[in-house]
Amino acid sequence: MRIGELSRRSGVPVPTIKYYVRERLLPPGELTSPNQAAYGPGHERRLRLIRVLLEVGGLSLAAIGEVLEAADDPAQPVIKVLGAAAKGVTPLEEGESGPELERAREEVAALVGRRGWQVSEGTTAAESLAGVIAALRRVGHGGLVGLLEVYADAAEEIARADLDYVQEAAREDLVESVVVGTVLGEAMFGALRRLAHEDVSVQRYES
Amino acid sequence: MRIGELSRRSGVPVPTIKYYVRERLLPPGELTSPNQAAYGPGHERRLRLIRVLLEVGGLSLAAIGEVLEAADDPAQPVIKVLGAAAKGVTPLEEGESGPELERAREEVAALVGRRGWQVSEGTTAAESLAGVIAALRRVGHGGLVGLLEVYADAAEEIARADLDYVQEAAREDLVESVVVGTVLGEAMFGALRRLAHEDVSVQRYES
Numbered sequence: 194m195r196i197g198e199l200s201r202r203s204g205v206p207v208p209t210i211k212y213y214v215r216e217r218l219l220p221p222g223e224l225t226s227p228n229q230a231a232y233g234p235g236h237e238r239r240l241r242l243i244r245v246l247l248e249v250g251g252l253s254l255a256a257i258g259e260v261l262e263a264a265d266d267p268a269q270p271v272i273k274v275l276g277a278a279a280k281g282v283t284p285l286e287e288g289e290s291g292p293e294l295e296r297a298r299e300e301v302a303a304l305v306g307r308r309g310w311q312v313s314e315g316t317t318a319a320e321s322l323a324g325v326i327a328a329l330r331r332v333g334h335g336g337l338v339g340l341l342e343v344y345a346d347a348a349e350e351i352a353r354a355d356l357d358y359v360q361e362a363a364r365e366d367l368v369e370s371v372v373v374g375t376v377l378g379e380a381m382f383g384a385l386r387r388l389a390h391e392d393v394s395v396q397r398y399e400s
Numbered sequence: 401m402r403i404g405e406l407s408r409r410s411g412v413p414v415p416t417i418k419y420y421v422r423e424r425l426l427p428p429g430e431l432t433s434p435n436q437a438a439y440g441p442g443h444e445r446r447l448r449l450i451r452v453l454l455e456v457g458g459l460s461l462a463a464i465g466e467v468l469e470a471a472d473d474p475a476q477p478v479i480k481v482l483g484a485a486a487k488g489v490t491p492l493e494e495g496e497s498g499p500e501l502e503r504a505r506e507e508v509a510a511l512v513g514r515r516g517w518q519v520s521e522g523t524t525a526a527e528s529l530a531g532v533i534a535a536l537r538r539v540g541h542g543g544l545v546g547l548l549e550v551y552a553d554a555a556e557e558i559a560r561a562d563l564d565y566v567q568e569a570a571r572e573d574l575v576e577s578v579v580v581g582t583v584l585g586e587a588m589f590g591a592l593r594r595l596a597h598e599d600v601s602v603q604r605y606e607s
Contacts, residue, residue: 241539249535251458310599318594325588328456332448334580336565337588343561344589345596347554352596354550356604358543373541375597379590381532381544382551386589387525387582389552389559392517397563 196222199232203240210240218243218258242369250376260372297326304341308349351382403429406439410447417447425450425465449576457583467579504533511548515556558589 200207213219219239222230239261246252246260301323305312312319329337355378359370407414420426426446429437446468453459453467508530512519519526536544562585566577 238540245535245539249532305595308599310595311602312595312598316595316598318591318598322588322591322595325456325584325591328452329580329584329588332452332580332584333445334577334584336568337581337585340558340561340565340585341588341592344558344585344592347558348589348592348596349600351547351551351554351593352600354547355593355597356600358547360604361543370541370544373536373539374544375594377532377536377539377541378544378547378551379593381529381536381548382555382589382593383586384525384529384532385548385551385555386558386562386586388512388517388519388523388529389555390562390582391519391523391525392515393556393559393563395518397567 194232196230196232199236199240203237203244205240205244213240213243216254216258218254218261242373246372246376249380251380252376260376264369264372291327293327293330294323297323297330300326300338300341304345308345351378401439403437403439406443406447410444410451412447412451420447420450423461423465425461425468449580453579453583456587458587459583467583471576471579498534500534500537501530504530504537507533507545507548511552515552558585 194202196207196210199205200210203210205213210219214221219236222232222236225231243257243261246257247254252260298319301319302314305319326338326341329335355374359374401409403414403417406412407417410417412420417426421428426443429439429443432438450464450468453464454461459467505526508526509521512526533545533548536542562581566581
């Protein structure tokens with residue numbers, strides 16, 4: 194199909210599509226003449242994915258680029274794609290340091306050891322967790338850190354279910370499943386948690 | 401203290417502090433002369449909170465403003481503050497519609513009914529959940545919707561633990577606990593989930 198039809202079908206304006214191609218988020222169409230390119234269903238699907246990661250997942254275009262690059266490389270092991278997706282959804286600022294962060298890193302390492310989790314040291318998610326713990330203490334809400342074990346129990350159950358889902362997919366869909374599952378799965382869980390908050394607070398405060 | 405000291409203690413530049421005051425994120429200092437204002441520990445604490453919501457929570461300044469406004473109003477019931485915090489962490493774009501979203505809304509209502517959750521109809525979290533479900537189908541990953549019940553089980557457990565934590569706080573701290581717990585608790589859980597992902601995928605794919 195021509196770029197105009199791709200735009201109509203995906204709801205993404207033509208200049209935006211061209212911008213995505215320039216930024217290598219979307220592969221270029223196949224040239225049918227010097228000024229014309231043909232696009233296929235793969236382009237349409239990729240455009241939908243970009244929009245969803247952007248609008249529902251709240252990822253930046255740079256993060257989406259990294260995630261898609263990992264997803265497009267057939268040599269990438271699943272775990273690397275997971276890492277790229279995790280990095281994309283982590284809004285933690287770089288460059289933090291100090292004794293609070295050091296202490297938080299030790300706590301994360303202890304938690305990982307206690308639970309027997311096989312994760313590489315200093316992995317993005319571990320750094321992100323340490324950053325959140327340090328931030329909680331900085332704003333005087335270190336008490337929330339006491340919920341780590343309850344959260345970790347729930348996280349384990351969800352991770353098993355996620356990977357069950359991902360395992361059913363073919364390799365080509367697998368990387369995309371991982372990306373979508375990480376980003377949208379997080380949004381889905383966040384919404385459910387807030388719904389449950391509302392229910393529990395009605396029970397406790399309005400009865 | 402003077403604004404310079406507040407800046408030094410909080411690590412927030414003076415012009416940024418002034419900007420937050422203009423935007424009503426931070427209450428103005430007490431005027432000690434026509435050109436000078438005095439700030440207290442409450443200002444310092446508030447500044448830290450704003451920075452954490454911004455940097456770790458990934459909230460926009462507009463969302464932080466709404467959350468703090470709810471938190472500052474002593475007449476606000478806890479549940480309203482929860483709602484404002486939930487709204488702040490929801491990156492869903494407005495203006496979506498269509499049969500997919502309608503169908504997703506019905507599924508959310510069915511889930512809420514099945515679990516006996518007492519939540520108001522059309523609440524932000526429910527809308528957000530419906531949006532995520534519709535988005536999953538749009539990108540061809542409707543299968544993830546099958547994990548709703550597993551996610552909901554985990555969400556319920558976490559919500560109970562969250563509210564236990566919040567209940568221990570005094571009313572003044574309570575609203576802040578709710579805000580911090582919602583925003584940073586979400587970041588903490590997301591990091592744990594990604595750690596658990598890494599562990600489960602190592603077990604399944606590298607052994």
